[in-house]
Amino acid sequence: MKDSICIQKTGFYTTIQDEGRFGYAHLGVPESGAMDKKAMQLANILVNNAQNEAVLEYTLVGPTIRFNCDRHFVMTGGTTVARLNTKTLKNNTVYVGRKGQVLTLTTITSGCRGYLAIAGGLQSLSVLESKSMYVPITQTGVVGKNMEIPIGTSNFGAIKGARLKTETTPYLQEETLRVYKGPEYKLLEKELQEYINNTSFTVSKLWNRMAIQLTETMQHTIPSITTGPVIPGTIQLTPSGRMMVLMNDCQTTGGYPRILQLSETAMYILAQKKQGDRLSFLLSR
Amino acid sequence: MLIQNQDVHIFKVGERSWSIQWQVPPSRELLKFLLAVKDQLRKEFKAEIIHTYTEILLKRVANTSLSDAVLEVRFREIIKRTIPIDDQQTKIHRIPVCYEGSFGEDLETYLKEKSLTRDELIAMHTKPLYTVYFMGFLPGFPYLEGLDERLHIERKSVPSQKVKKGSVAIGGKQTGIYPQDSPGGWYTIGHSPISLFDVSKKNPSVYTAGDYITFYAIDANEHALLKERARTEDVFPITETYEG
Numbered sequence: 285m286k287d288s289i290c291i292q293k294t295g296f297y298t299t300i301q302d303e304g305r306f307g308y309a310h311l312g313v314p315e316s317g318a319m320d321k322k323a324m325q326l327a328n329i330l331v332n333n334a335q336n337e338a339v340l341e342y343t344l345v346g347p348t349i350r351f352n353c354d355r356h357f358v359m360t361g362g363t364t365v366a367r368l369n370t371k372t373l374k375n376n377t378v379y380v381g382r383k384g385q386v387l388t389l390t391t392i393t394s395g396c397r398g399y400l401a402i403a404g405g406l407q408s409l410s411v412l413e414s415k416s417m418y419v420p421i422t423q424t425g426v427v428g429k430n431m432e433i434p435i436g437t438s439n440f441g442a443i444k445g446a447r448l449k450t451e452t453t454p455y456l457q458e459e460t461l462r463v464y465k466g467p468e469y470k471l472l473e474k475e476l477q478e479y480i481n482n483t484s485f486t487v488s489k490l491w492n493r494m495a496i497q498l499t500e501t502m503q504h505t506i507p508s509i510t511t512g513p514v515i516p517g518t519i520q521l522t523p524s525g526r527m528m529v530l531m532n533d534c535q536t537t538g539g540y541p542r543i544l545q546l547s548e549t550a551m552y553i554l555a556q557k558k559q560g561d562r563l564s565f566l567l568s569r
Numbered sequence: 570m571l572i573q574n575q576d577v578h579i580f581k582v583g584e585r586s587w588s589i590q591w592q593v594p595p596s597r598e599l600l601k602f603l604l605a606v607k608d609q610l611r612k613e614f615k616a617e618i619i620h621t622y623t624e625i626l627l628k629r630v631a632n633t634s635l636s637d638a639v640l641e642v643r644f645r646e647i648i649k650r651t652i653p654i655d656d657q658q659t660k661i662h663r664i665p666v667c668y669e670g671s672f673g674e675d676l677e678t679y680l681k682e683k684s685l686t687r688d689e690l691i692a693m694h695t696k697p698l699y700t701v702y703f704m705g706f707l708p709g710f711p712y713l714e715g716l717d718e719r720l721h722i723e724r725k726s727v728p729s730q731k732v733k734k735g736s737v738a739i740g741g742k743q744t745g746i747y748p749q750d751s752p753g754g755w756y757t758i759g760h761s762p763i764s765l766f767d768v769s770k771k772n773p774s775v776y777t778a779g780d781y782i783t784f785y786a787i788d789a790n791e792h793a794l795l796k797e798r799a800r801t802e803d804v805f806p807i808t809e810t811y812e813g
Contacts, residue, residue: 309617309628311766311774312704411768420749421708421768467580467588510595511705511712513619513626517583537621537705537712545583 287353289402291431295347295389298427299493300406302338305414305421309536315516316416317532319493319555320397322455323361327401330358330378332440337405338415340427342398344558346389347427349400351381356403356440362395362456362556395456395556404436418533459484461550463565466519468541471506480544480565485527487561493533496554498563501525506541514538517546529554572602573649579641585629586616589644595622595714597700602653604779609647620778621703621712654779661698661781662806664746664761666737667792668694672760675725679739679756682722690758691786693717698781698811699744709748709766709774713782716744728754735761737784746782748774759784762796763804775805782806 291298301324304317318324318341328337340347346364358378359366366373366389373379373387381387381402392398408415411422419425427433469477479502490497502525513536514520520528520540529546530538531554544565546554557563578590589606591599603620610618610627617628635643668691670676680687699713706712716739724740732738732753737746740755747753748766761784765775776782787795798804 306617308708308773309619310704310778311708312706312710313708313773412773464581464583467582467590510622512590512621512624513588513628515582515586515619515626515628535706536619537703542582545586548584 287355287404287435287437288432289406289435290350290352291347291427291429291433292350292386293348294427294429295342296345297343298347299341299417299425300338300408300427300433301341301416302414303336304416304532305412305418308412312536313412313421314418314494314533314535316414316418316421316493318399318416319532320361320395320399320552321555322549322552323397323399324401326376327358327360327399328405330360330376331356331401331403332438333401333403333405337401337436338408339402339406340400342389342392342400344396345391346398346400348389349387351383351385351387352432353435354380354382355435355438356380357387358401359389360399360401362392362398364392364398365390396558397555402435403440404438407434407436455553456556458553459561459563460566461553461563462547462568463519463544463550464547464568466542466544467512468506468509468521469543471541472504472521472543476502476504480527481567484562484564487557487559487563488526489559491557491559493531495531495534496529496557497522498527498529500527508539509541511537511539512542514542515545517548517551518542519544519546531555572598572653573651577645577648579644581637582626585631587627587630587640587644589625589627589648591623593623595702597714598653599623600700600702600779601655602651605654606648606651609651610644613643613647619703621705657811659779659781659811660776661783661809661811662776663809664765664782664784664806665763665787665791665795666695666759666761666784667787667789668759669789669792672789672792673737673756673758674729675738675756676758679722679758683720685719690720693720694739694744694758695784695786698783701776701778701780701782703778704774707747707749707751708768711745711776711782713744716742718742720744722756724754725756728752729757732757733760735763735765737761760792762792762799763806764799765806767803775808781811 301318486499697715699715738755
């Protein structure tokens, strides 16, 4: 039998992600890829994978996995309550899973998205040059119960007890997002520009891989624009006055004014925010 | 004024992306020029490049040591010396559509709203060569220009939760075809049994920006035959080269 892992419980919302799908945006294909790319890349580095190897991205509650082979693995991103059989595990620390052992990831206690990288990488089907799940480009949008995911070969031998002295935790608590002006920022009235700079915003119940909408509304008079290009991190202002932050699975074009653009670091910070979390913007000049 | 000399706004988006906007209404002439500019930009910069009606976006320009000011000057130089692509090599994709009640769930409502007969709709909808301006909204969804004014209609007040793959629809001043199932606010007036976007292909989309699409009417029997064929083989539109 091929080396693999088997999903025994799916968790709340678990997907396979690599760095994303590039080269097809002009056909309307979303970028996809890990939401917290920093955590995803860190996970791959820790198990000596190439930076773009596919990992599991889980949300709020992680999956339960059975190893069908011996492999090193690591969890990064949101702080996850986890155990291997009965042994308690920590984030950012490399462990070895033995054939037949069960890795149980439960709640995320800080942040909201976790990443599980396995040495050798997840070798699921690549579609349009990426393994990132996105319906209808890939057949399924999330991992399913009993799904067997092939694992690549790896000659990684971790030094016993090796772990990363990590500075990754503080960003989970970070609430300030560095932003740049978007193409339609100039259309915002002066008071609204100030309001955006001086207000603490709240993540609404709409927070998924396509977009994160903020609860607070502002009265504005900016009309919709002729459909223009958008990318992950573009912040649109909806006709009802809400800010909509486009995330990795967003469309490639949109008709709402693009008032701000998140910095690349702010994307990782926001990727760890869930409903009710607070955040504010710091405008770069 | 020569299209190369039209005023453009160049705007940096985030750390590494650039938006180039033209201040003129969308036109086929501008589209052809945007496509030519994209070709030139692609030769020089490592970035995904998206365009819409009047804008080009270079997404995360990689590996450039040029300063912002120098980059902007370079973009302007490229625009100035780009020669628009002429129309002689344009493809036309003829797409079969069944405009019958069971294939367009909003057909009856649409005809009533517009006080048109089905034959009038078919005549008006199948006549134009529609230009594919760009793709967006869904993978492979074409933004088409050229719908007869008499067929314009406000979008539906309540969008459908599921518009079926292959549906041909009208909303506002636009017509389009859904390459996959999706929610949608346009009136579905017909259905095409052929596949337009196939992720197993290196070029997943049958058409590309700048191409023409035209529709031709088929009846329910022909629709069934094509659909049956599509189960075992690729059924594409008829593609020809424009001789205009």
